[in-house]
Amino acid sequence: MVGMSQQTTHRHHAIDYVELTVTDLADAKRFYADAFGWQFTDYGTAYAGIQGSRPGSEVGGLRLDRRFHFTDPSGNELGVWAEA
DSSP states (O other): OOOOOOOOOOOTTOOOOOOEEESSSHHHHHHHHHHHOOOOOEOOSSSSEOOOSTOEEEEEEEESSSSSSOOTTTTEEEOOOOOO
């Protein structure tokens, strides 16, 4: 998977990686860096991984395109990815 730089342990039915779909990657990186102090690892022009608190870990990403996305009854958009 793009953005997963190391082997991690995943818990079944738990959120451990969140991706946000953005319209402008550079603007989104600036916003989240200023708002939350997030740092990023760039993977080309369409994806940036959100660095986690452990060195070399990632907790999510910002992306220009979409995976399998759906909305819940409240209108929140969620994306699903499964390791092959």
